[in-house]
Amino acid sequence: xxxxxLSFVIFFSFITVTTAQSKDExxxxxxxxxxxxxxxxxxxxxxxSTYWKSDSLMFIGKSGVTxxxxxxxxxxxxxxxxxxxxxxxxxxxxSVKNLSxxxxxxxxxxxxxxxxGDLAGxxxxxxxxxxxxxxxxxxxxx
Numbered sequence: 001x002x003x004x005x006l007s008f009v010i011f012f013s014f015i016t017v018t019t020a021q022s023k024d025e026x027x028x029x030x031x032x033x034x035x036x037x038x039x040x041x042x043x044x045x046x047x048x049s050t051y052w053k054s055d056s057l058m059f060i061g062k063s064g065v066t067x068x069x070x071x072x073x074x075x076x077x078x079x080x081x082x083x084x085x086x087x088x089x090x091x092x093x094x095s096v097k098n099l100s101x102x103x104x105x106x107x108x109x110x111x112x113x114x115x116x117g118d119l120a121g122x123x124x125x126x127x128x129x130x131x132x133x134x135x136x137x138x139x140x141x142x
Contacts, residue, residue: 027134039089048073052135060140087114
């Protein structure tokens with residue numbers, strides 16, 4: 001009887017942990033969906049809502065390291081001044097890994113279909129759960 005009870009407890013503990021991880025991963029994937037939808041509408045402010053609104057946000061791109069949410073938004077506006085430059089964004093997620101209850105690591109490919117010439121590259125994102133919300137705290141896109 002004790003073996004059955006122990007098996008029952010272990011099984012339901014596993015289900016609970018798996019469900020919690022799945023819920024978090026779904027939140028991460030939804031965040032990236034919000035990003036691509038906002039980008040494709042030309043709305044950089046909504047696109048940036050998935051980032052940590054902090055001076056400690058780190059963005060690494062072709063020009064080096066940028067710190068801060070506002071500076072990252074300004075760089076996006078400068079580099080993508082209109083919908084022709086922005087094009088249509090598509091993500092291909094290669095890996096979404098739960099590192100801990102507080103962190104997720106995402107690796108993927110991005111592609112911009114544009115009338116002025118397509119762009120593509122790879123990205124790594126570090127998500128952190130802050131105030132019960134998953135936000136990007138570091139982005140390396142190239």
